Amino acid sequence: MNLIYAALIAVSMYSKIPVPQIEWNKERMRYSLCFFPLVGAVIGALMLLWMQFGTKLTGENGFYTAVLVLIPVLVSGGIHLDGYLDTCDALSSYQTMERRLEILKDSNSGAFAIIMGGCYFILNYGVFTAVTFEQMKVLCAGYCLSRACSALSIVRFKKARTSGLAAAFSDAAQVQTITVVSGIIIALCAVYMLWQNPLFGSAALAACLLSFLMYRRISYKNFGGMTGDLAGFFLQICELTMACFVVISANLFN
Numbered sequence: 001m002n003l004i005y006a007a008l009i010a011v012s013m014y015s016k017i018p019v020p021q022i023e024w025n026k027e028r029m030r031y032s033l034c035f036f037p038l039v040g041a042v043i044g045a046l047m048l049l050w051m052q053f054g055t056k057l058t059g060e061n062g063f064y065t066a067v068l069v070l071i072p073v074l075v076s077g078g079i080h081l082d083g084y085l086d087t088c089d090a091l092s093s094y095q096t097m098e099r100r101l102e103i104l105k106d107s108n109s110g111a112f113a114i115i116m117g118g119c120y121f122i123l124n125y126g127v128f129t130a131v132t133f134e135q136m137k138v139l140c141a142g143y144c145l146s147r148a149c150s151a152l153s154i155v156r157f158k159k160a161r162t163s164g165l166a167a168a169f170s171d172a173a174q175v176q177t178i179t180v181v182s183g184i185i186i187a188l189c190a191v192y193m194l195w196q197n198p199l200f201g202s203a204a205l206a207a208c209l210l211s212f213l214m215y216r217r218i219s220y221k222n223f224g225g226m227t228g229d230l231a232g233f234f235l236q237i238c239e240l241t242m243a244c245f246v247v248i249s250a251n252l253f254n
Contacts, residue, residue: 006032011039
């Protein structure tokens with residue numbers, strides 16, 4: 001029963017998918033990060049469905065692409081996008097480490113958050129105008145992959161502070177179990193991507209690895225460790241970078 005509770009906590013925390021509301025406690029949160037990639041599976045499936053049938057409603061135009069780009073935001077409720085914007089604000093401040101951590105916690109959005117948010121959606125929109133259905137069959141697994149990597153970082157990376165959402169989930173987590181489950185999900189995603197298309201799969205996996213290494217370096221160098229906002233920043237960057245690498249690889253090698 002605790003596994004069911006853990007899944008409900010993960011889905012309710014990281015998405016707007018309606019699930020029964022339950023009380024959160026340490027025992028029920030213990031394995032919740034194992035189920036974080038479930039949200040990614042829903043996002044990937046919806047994006048594939050929209051690519052398959054969305055044009056019947058909107059045609060192949062800007063409306064169609066806009067819906068495609070917004071699916072991850074609508075399903076997640078923007079929780080990871082919020083982390084991305086907060087992190088952009090903090091990194092652009094060029095303040096001390098302590099001040100950057102304070103900016104992450106600030107609920108107000110600065111100018112750099114707005115600028116980088118606009119840049120993110122412009123690039124995301126541009127990339128997905130070029131993504132084909134064959135490429136999407138690879139990228140759909142990326143939404144599980146990014147979340148498995150994020151869960152792995154929450155239990156394995158050094159924390160920037162002892163309080164906050166990332167620390168709470170990490171403290172309640174069974175580190176070894178979540179590490180193993182995340183590793184298995186990462187491996188399954190990698191096999192699926194390469195099986196669907198070796199070129200696109202390799203490009204997406206390379207993008208994910210580079211994003212993960214960049215995320216760790218930025219977290220440790222600029223913040224002294226990871227936080228929940230930085231995990232959201234990684235997830236957004238990883239998913240966009242995977243799409244960019246897949247489209248670029250198609251143009252370079254096909």
